[in-house]
Amino acid sequence: MKRILTLALALCLSLILVTALAVDQHDKDYFDTQVQLLADNLQKFYEENYGEGDLVAPYDEPVEVTIVNYYNTNLETNMATWTDWWGETLENNRYVAAAEKALNIKIKYLWLKNDADKGYEKQLRLAITAGEIPDMFIVTNQNDLVQLAESGLIMPVDDVVDKYFTTWDKEIQSSDGGKLYEMAMYDGQCYGIPCNISDTDTFSYIWLRKDWMEKLNLEAPKTMDDLRNIMLAFKEAKLGGSENTYGMVIDKDLYYSTRGLFAGFGAYPEFWVEDENGGLVWGGTQENVKKALTYLNGLYNDGLLDKEFITQSNTDAKALMFNSQAGILYAGHWLAHDLQKLHDNDPESDWICVALPSETGAPVEQYLTPVKRGWIVINESYEHPEVAAKIRALCTFAAQGGICDGTWWFSNDQAQALEPFQASVSSWDNYNTYLNLLECYDKGGDTSVLRAKAITYWNNLTSGSSIWAWEHMFGNGETTPMVVLRDAIENERIHYDGFLGAQNEFMQDRWSVIKDEQLTAFTKIIIGEVGVEEGFADWLKTFDSMGGTQITRDVNEWYAQSQAMKE
Amino acid sequence: MTQKNTATHSHKRRRGISRAELPLHLMLIPGIVIIFIFHYIPLGGLVIAFQRFIPAKGLFGNQKWVGLQNFEYIFSMPNTMNVLTNTVVIAGAKIVLNLIIPITVALMLNELQSSKLKRTVQTVIYFPHFLSWIIFGSIIMDLLSPQNGIVNKLLGALGTDPIFFLGDNRYFRQTIIWTDIWKNFGYGTVVYMASITSIDPTLYEAAAIDGANRCQQTRHVTLPGMRMIIVLMMVLSLGNVLNAGFDQIYNMYSPIVYETGDIIDTMVYRLGMENAKYSPAAAVGIFKSVVSMVFISASYYVADRFFDYRLF
Numbered sequence: 001m002k003r004i005l006t007l008a009l010a011l012c013l014s015l016i017l018v019t020a021l022a023v024d025q026h027d028k029d030y031f032d033t034q035v036q037l038l039a040d041n042l043q044k045f046y047e048e049n050y051g052e053g054d055l056v057a058p059y060d061e062p063v064e065v066t067i068v069n070y071y072n073t074n075l076e077t078n079m080a081t082w083t084d085w086w087g088e089t090l091e092n093n094r095y096v097a098a099a100e101k102a103l104n105i106k107i108k109y110l111w112l113k114n115d116a117d118k119g120y121e122k123q124l125r126l127a128i129t130a131g132e133i134p135d136m137f138i139v140t141n142q143n144d145l146v147q148l149a150e151s152g153l154i155m156p157v158d159d160v161v162d163k164y165f166t167t168w169d170k171e172i173q174s175s176d177g178g179k180l181y182e183m184a185m186y187d188g189q190c191y192g193i194p195c196n197i198s199d200t201d202t203f204s205y206i207w208l209r210k211d212w213m214e215k216l217n218l219e220a221p222k223t224m225d226d227l228r229n230i231m232l233a234f235k236e237a238k239l240g241g242s243e244n245t246y247g248m249v250i251d252k253d254l255y256y257s258t259r260g261l262f263a264g265f266g267a268y269p270e271f272w273v274e275d276e277n278g279g280l281v282w283g284g285t286q287e288n289v290k291k292a293l294t295y296l297n298g299l300y301n302d303g304l305l306d307k308e309f310i311t312q313s314n315t316d317a318k319a320l321m322f323n324s325q326a327g328i329l330y331a332g333h334w335l336a337h338d339l340q341k342l343h344d345n346d347p348e349s350d351w352i353c354v355a356l357p358s359e360t361g362a363p364v365e366q367y368l369t370p371v372k373r374g375w376i377v378i379n380e381s382y383e384h385p386e387v388a389a390k391i392r393a394l395c396t397f398a399a400q401g402g403i404c405d406g407t408w409w410f411s412n413d414q415a416q417a418l419e420p421f422q423a424s425v426s427s428w429d430n431y432n433t434y435l436n437l438l439e440c441y442d443k444g445g446d447t448s449v450l451r452a453k454a455i456t457y458w459n460n461l462t463s464g465s466s467i468w469a470w471e472h473m474f475g476n477g478e479t480t481p482m483v484v485l486r487d488a489i490e491n492e493r494i495h496y497d498g499f500l501g502a503q504n505e506f507m508q509d510r511w512s513v514i515k516d517e518q519l520t521a522f523t524k525i526i527i528g529e530v531g532v533e534e535g536f537a538d539w540l541k542t543f544d545s546m547g548g549t550q551i552t553r554d555v556n557e558w559y560a561q562s563q564a565m566k567e
Numbered sequence: 568m569t570q571k572n573t574a575t576h577s578h579k580r581r582r583g584i585s586r587a588e589l590p591l592h593l594m595l596i597p598g599i600v601i602i603f604i605f606h607y608i609p610l611g612g613l614v615i616a617f618q619r620f621i622p623a624k625g626l627f628g629n630q631k632w633v634g635l636q637n638f639e640y641i642f643s644m645p646n647t648m649n650v651l652t653n654t655v656v657i658a659g660a661k662i663v664l665n666l667i668i669p670i671t672v673a674l675m676l677n678e679l680q681s682s683k684l685k686r687t688v689q690t691v692i693y694f695p696h697f698l699s700w701i702i703f704g705s706i707i708m709d710l711l712s713p714q715n716g717i718v719n720k721l722l723g724a725l726g727t728d729p730i731f732f733l734g735d736n737r738y739f740r741q742t743i744i745w746t747d748i749w750k751n752f753g754y755g756t757v758v759y760m761a762s763i764t765s766i767d768p769t770l771y772e773a774a775a776i777d778g779a780n781r782c783q784q785t786r787h788v789t790l791p792g793m794r795m796i797i798v799l800m801m802v803l804s805l806g807n808v809l810n811a812g813f814d815q816i817y818n819m820y821s822p823i824v825y826e827t828g829d830i831i832d833t834m835v836y837r838l839g840m841e842n843a844k845y846s847p848a849a850a851v852g853i854f855k856s857v858v859s860m861v862f863i864s865a866s867y868y869v870a871d872r873f874f875d876y877r878l879f
Contacts, residue, residue, distance in 0.1 A: 125622040125843055143843075147623040244714070252821045308713060310734045310823045316708075505619070509640060512838055517645075520822040527823070546645060 031086035034408055035094060038398055039102035045401055046393065050167050056393050059104040065387050066108045066134045067420055068127070070120035075417050093418040094409065095395060103390050107420055110134050128153070135382040138374035138421055139192060142183055145375055146502040149186035154377040155385065156189040164389035165193070169396055169424070172196060176427035176496070179370040182562065183500045192375025193388065195424040199368045200431060203488070204260030205481045206357070207335055209327030210350040212239050221357040224264055224295060231304045231328060240325040247304030248328040250296075251317035254519060258296065260330040263366050264358040265292040269518065271367040272498035272555060279556045280498040283367075284518045285543055290536050291359065296526045310523055324349065333430075333473050333481035340469035351472065352479035355487065365493045370500070373422035388421070395419040400452040407455050425453070431489060433457055434474055434482040441476040501558040510547040517542050616849035637850035646829065653740070654830040657811040660744045662804045668748055669755025670797065674785055676756065677763050689760065692753035700750075704818035707746050708733060739824040747815055758800065759793060766792035798876045805866040806859040831855070 047053025071090060082088040091109045099105045110132070113123045121141050127133070128144075133153055139145045148154045161170065173194045174181065184192030206227075208220070212234055221227040231247030239245055250257045255270050262269055268283035275281040283289070299305050306326075309317055320326040322342055329335060339351050356364040376392070378385045398409035399416055410416045416423035426432055436454040440446060450458050460470040474482055488494050503511060521539035524530050530538070543549070584592055616637055618630040641647060672692070679685045695703060710716050713729040723729060732742040770788050779787060813832035820828040835851050838844055870876040 121843075129622045129626050131625055141843075144623070147621050151621070151623040151628075153623055252823075306714075307731070308734070311708065311819075311821045508844075513644060516822070516825070516837060520825055523823050529823075542645075 026085040028086050031088065031094065031097075035097045035101055038098050038394070038409070041401075042102045042394060042397055045397055046166060046168075052166050055164060055166050056103065056390055056397075058102060062100075062104050062106050063384050063387060064106045064108060065136060065382075065384070065391075066110050068110050068124065068134050068137045069112050069420060069422070070115040070138070070140075071112055071417055072115055072414075075414050076114065078414065090418070094415070095391075095398070095419050098394060098398065099391055099420070102394060105387055105390065107391070133379055136376060136378045136385075136388050136421075138195065139377050140372075140374040142502050143508070145184055145192050145377065146186050148377060149189075149191040153380055154191055155380050155382075156191055157193050157376075157378060157385070158190050160378065160385045160389065161190075161193060164386040166389070166393045166396070169389070169392050172396065172424055172426050176370050179496055179500055180372050180375070183370065183502075184375050186502075188565075192377050193392075194375055195373040195422050196427045197371050197373055197423065197425055198429040198431075199371050199427040200485060200494075201332060201371060202259075202368050203332070203366055203485060203494070204256075204263065204330050204356070205333060205335075205353050205484055206260055207329045207331060207339070207351050207353050209234075209239075210352045210479075211348055212237075212327045213352075215239070220352070220354040222361045223357055224261075224359050227264075227328070227357045228295075228299070228304075231299065232302070234327050235304065239327065240323075244325050246306050246320055246326040247299055247302075248330070249317050249320050249326050250305055250309045251312050251314040252310050252523070253314065254522060256314055256332075257317065257330055258292075260356045260364070260366075261296070262289065262292045263364050264356055265289075265295070266359070266365070267292045268367050269522070271369075273367065273495075274498055280552070280559045282543070282548065282552060285540055285548070289522075290532060293522060293525045293536065294532050297528055297532060300526055300528065305526075307527070310527060333485075336469040336472040336481075337466065339472065340466055343468055353472070353481045353484060354479060355484050363488075363491065363493055365495060366488065367495050367497055369497045370427070373424065376421050391420050392424065395421070396424065399423065400425070410452055410456075428489070429453065431482070431485055434486070437461070437474055438476060498559065499555045501555070501562070504554055506547060507551050507554060510551065514543060514546050514548055514551075517546065613849060613853060615846050616853050618846055620846045620849075622843065622845075633846075637846045638854065641835075641847055641851060641854075644834070646825070646834070649826065650829050650831055650834050653827060654809055654811045657740055657743055657816075657828075657830065658808050660740075661747050661812070662807060664744065664748050665751060665755055665804065666797070666801060668752045670759055670793070672752060672756045673759035673763060674789060676760060677789065678781065678785075689753070689757060693757055694753065695750040696754045698750070700812075700814040700818045703746075703750055704815065707742075708819065711742065733819055734821065734823055736824055736827045739820070739828045743812070743816060743819065743828060746819075747812060750815075755800070758796065762793045762796040763789060794874060795876060798870045798874045802863065802866045802870050802876070806863045808862050809855045809858050 043053045043056050043058075046056050076090070079088065079090055088094060090112050096107045099107050111123065111127075113120045121144070124137070124139070125144065128148070139148065145154075149156075161173075165173075173196060175196060176194075176199055180192075180194030180196060181190050184190050184194065206221075208230070212218075213220075213230070216233050216237055218230055218233060219226075221230055228247075234240075235245045235247065237245075255262075259270070265288050267286060267288035269289055271283045272280045273283045273286070296305070300307075306312075306317070306320060318329075318338060321329060321338065324342070324346065333353075336351075339349075342349050356366075358364045376388050378388055399419070400410070408415065410423075433452075433454045436449065436451055437457060439449050440454070440458060443449060445462075447455070447458060457470065457474050461467060461474060471477065471480075473480060477483075518539065521535060521542065525532055525535040529535075612626070615630070617632060617634060619633050619636075620630055624630055644650075676685055676688060679688075698706075711718050711732040713719050713731045713734075718732075719729040730738060732738045766789065770792070771784055774784050774788050809831060811830040811832070813830070813836070816828055816830055817833055817836065820833065831851060835844075835848055838847060
């Protein structure tokens with residue numbers, strides 16, 4: 001198979017050369033050529049690699065399908081340019097053209113909505129309430145999906161997936177171990193086809209100010225005590241320039257800026273975790289949380305946390321980093337983009353990302369939530385459910401098949417968001433992209449091994465104004481977040497949130513309030529408004545009195561059923 | 568006979584529409600249609616306050632009727648009493664202060680000799696009214712920051728410990744109320760200034776001839792002249808007794824000050840964030856409308872009774 005791929009690639013590359021010579025990129029011809037190229041290669045590709053050419057065979061008679069979709073402001077802006085060049089519009093985009101050319105499917109958008117402020121979700125509910133249900137569409141909210149299934153408006157998709165979806169798409173859809181399928185279950189049947197994206201975005205990394213550590217001759221922290229000593233050393237040396245040096249950045253929503261810190265104590269206040277009896281327990285009520293809160297309270301008392309954090313969003317709180325007043329943050333890998341802004345102003349500043357320190361120095365385990373663009377659902381009365389599979393196969397091929405100018409279909413200024421069902425990539429896409437980039441590094445920068453997103457990332461790593469940031473995320477250095485992630489994945493230290501079921505009525509009524517109470521209780525403990533023991537005991541009482549115990553029972557009932565079904 | 572004629576005549580005049588008035592009445596039609604379509608028909612949607620509304624079942628589909636359960640749900644939340652208190656206290660203080668302060672400022676501005684200065688001050692205090700709370704809120708957060716805010720720098724210079732206005736339950740409500748006044752008193756001032764200019768100047772001359780000084784003129788000429796507009800503003804604002812200002816509080820509060828700063832609107836917003844809770848939101852909407860109607864009716868009655876103010 002690899003050989004065939006290489007061959008196909010070589011063929012494509014030569015084709016690109018030919019077309020590049022012949023066609024101006026900003027010309028309608030370029031658009032048409034790309035679409036034609038995709039149409040010509042689609043069936044061939046699936047036949048040669050999987051023997052599944054029939055799954056993407058075009059219809060004899062045109063088949064019409066109505067759908068709806070969402071987009072973001074970025075895409076809208078880019079579209080203005082594309083309209084100029086190719087006459088492309090949101091409703092009549094490259095994927096719509098390709099579906100018609102390659103599959104004889106006429107995609108008709110009933111509406112498209114900017115997803116800012118959950119705009120799509122709201123619009124979709126309105127449309128459903130009014131009874132205007134498209135033939136197939138993306139549902140982004142799990143409760144909505146279950147309610148649609150309950151009302152009999154959408155069809156079960158087990159058979160559709162089995163019979164019509166390509167092996168490649170099935171692989172992508174179950175790359176998270178089937179979590180997203182499980183979330184779309186109602187009454188023993190699956191009603192939504194997952195559109196996965198990278199799950200690792202909730203993975204928390206620790207970033208440390210490298211130049212400060214070198215100045216003070218400090219080692220990377222192994223234990224939480226080490227970490228605290230580094231913070232104290234930074235403060236003592238007044239590296240922030242004045243009295244106002246802080247230990248780390250933390251914000252009022254707490255979890256994003258401390259997720260890795262909690263994990264260092266084996267505490268997971270945002271997830272349902274398995275307890276020693278094999279059941280699920282809410283992480284926010286576990287004893288380990290107390291240790292993390294005691295630690296944070298200690299930092300607060302020593303002036304290592306900015307007292308103002310309780311009113312600051314993460315963006316506001318990060319000002320400490322930008323002003324070089326704090327040299328430690330827990331954050332996502334994309335923090336590097338912010339770090340670069342600091343680096344541009346202060347070229348001396350440099351950062352490393354290392355394995356999370358823990359209470360005992362043992363490696364840290366982390367939890368993830370399955371992330372998705374949504375689920376594809378199919379109108380109960382639509383006659384061609386296989387259209388979903390064909391369109392999906394077309395998009396997957398366009399985006400990741402290495403077809404000619406792959407980036408044009410995929411990552412080029414977020415063109416993937418034009419896909420009728422949004423992009424669908426492996427749940428480990430970021431990680432796979434990193435491996436692909438490493439392969440390229442190993443081969444001395446041989447870009448022919450690059451696929452899909454890696455092509456764009458490689459461009460970012462080697463040209464443009466943010467090389468520094470990209471090297472600190474996806475470069476081949478030893479202190480990047482991806483090294484940490486690789487270590488966690490290879491040693492199986494990543495788990496998934498235990499509860500994936502839809503919330504029942506009781507939980508819907510209570511859960512957001514309980515989470516509010518938890519945040520307030522934790523904040524009060526950290527700033528010392530109440531003692532740790534007393535405050536935590538109070539929180540446990542609140543959890544119980546507001547229905548937390550009842551919810552835990554319901555969640556465990558779901559869990560037992562889900563475990564039984566797996567066996 | 569003559570008498571009867573007159574009666575029929577006047578009767579006719581009252582009931583019928585004259586040819587000259589007809590176009591004016593026709594011009595009302597679009598407005599009435601719009602109000603009917605956008606304000607009366609949607610009232611039908613209030614039924615969802617008494618249902619457990621699920622969008623997938625359709626607006627008039629087979630929804631589950633739950634009686635007053637949504638109201639019970641809202642009032643069974645552990646913090647509801649607290650939240651109601653916050654709402655009424657903050658809204659009440661805003662209503663009272665938003666009457667007193669603009670009137671006072673308008674009276675004082677009226678005494679200024681230089682009309683240039685008067686206009687400048689008016690513009691400057693009116694300006695914050697045009698900023699959204701997102702912008703004005705972050706300006707305030709900057710000003711009031713315990714470490715770097717100018718307010719606390721000044722307090723520090725006077726030897727006071729820094730005060731965490733937005734992060735301390737002792738100060739949060741005050742801060743919310745006064746910053747709202749700051750943002751909006753300019754608007755009220757402009758309205759009152761306008762009503763002052765419409766007072767007949769001969770009244771002042773007469774008062775001066777009678778020997779009234781400036782204070783007495785203010786008390787006996789200016790204030791009575793403004794009476795109508797003051798009563799109008801009061802009647803209108805009393806409808807807001809449960810509107811403590813979502814935009815403002817949502818942009819300025821944080822979990823630590825929920826105790827003194829969480830209001831009905833922010834609570835419902837958070838409830839609705841995770842799931843589409845249309846029903847409790849509709850229930851709260853009805854509750855607020857009913858309370859507002861009671862307050863507006865009461866204040867209208869009072870205005871009619873004691874100040875002779877009447878709309879209809």
